[in-house]
Amino acid sequence: MDLRVLVLTGDLDLASLVQGQAENLGCSCNVESSYEGASGEPDWADVAIVDLAGEGFDDLHRMRVETPRVRILAVAADAATGDQARQAGAEFVLLEPLVLAELLAALRALQPVTDPPAIDPRTGEAFGPAEESDVPWWATR
Numbered sequence: 001m002d003l004r005v006l007v008l009t010g011d012l013d014l015a016s017l018v019q020g021q022a023e024n025l026g027c028s029c030n031v032e033s034s035y036e037g038a039s040g041e042p043d044w045a046d047v048a049i050v051d052l053a054g055e056g057f058d059d060l061h062r063m064r065v066e067t068p069r070v071r072i073l074a075v076a077a078d079a080a081t082g083d084q085a086r087q088a089g090a091e092f093v094l095l096e097p098l099v100l101a102e103l104l105a106a107l108r109a110l111q112p113v114t115d116p117p118a119i120d121p122r123t124g125e126a127f128g129p130a131e132e133s134d135v136p137w138w139a140t141r
Contacts, residue, residue, distance in 0.1 A: 003027040003111050004044055006070075008035060008059050009051035014075070014098070018049055021103055035059040043067055047110045051075045052085055064089040071110050 005022045007029060009015050015031045022029040030045075032038040034055060048070050050060050056074070063072055074090035075098065076082035082093035092106045119126055 001026040001111055004046045005029045006038055006045035006048045007031045008038060008048060010054055011051060014051060021100060022107060025107055035062050045070050046112060047071050047073060049073045052081055060085060060088050060090060073106050073110060
């Protein structure tokens with residue numbers, strides 16, 4: 001997976017957990033304790049994982065304003081905080097305690113689409129890439 005992930009959290013345990021899982025997926029991952037510490041990195045990242053504890057909402061708001069192309073996954077303590085994060089621009093919200101399967105699924109969902117849709121030159125209609133199959137090519141004839 002070719003995804004650049006920036007983790008903004010002051011929680012060292014959360015940072016090491018998220019960084020380890022992101023790197024196991026093949027992502028490049030940097031960890032900073034706040035947006036201030038990541039002054040040169042937000043433009044580098046494709047995805048920012050923002051822990052909403054402490055000054056997390058300030059970090060989320062600054063990311064939305066200063067780097068709007070970066071997709072945000074927020075980590076919230078409760079559902080009400082998660083709803084506020086969605087309203088502030090987070091695409092995904094994970095509730096604590098983190099479930100690794102949900103974290104991995106969210107990272108996969110945030111991966112940029114690499115195969116643009118194809119266009120049928122006769123009709124001008126867009127259609128997605130061909131479905132991959134585990135069936136060998138010779139078994140499809």
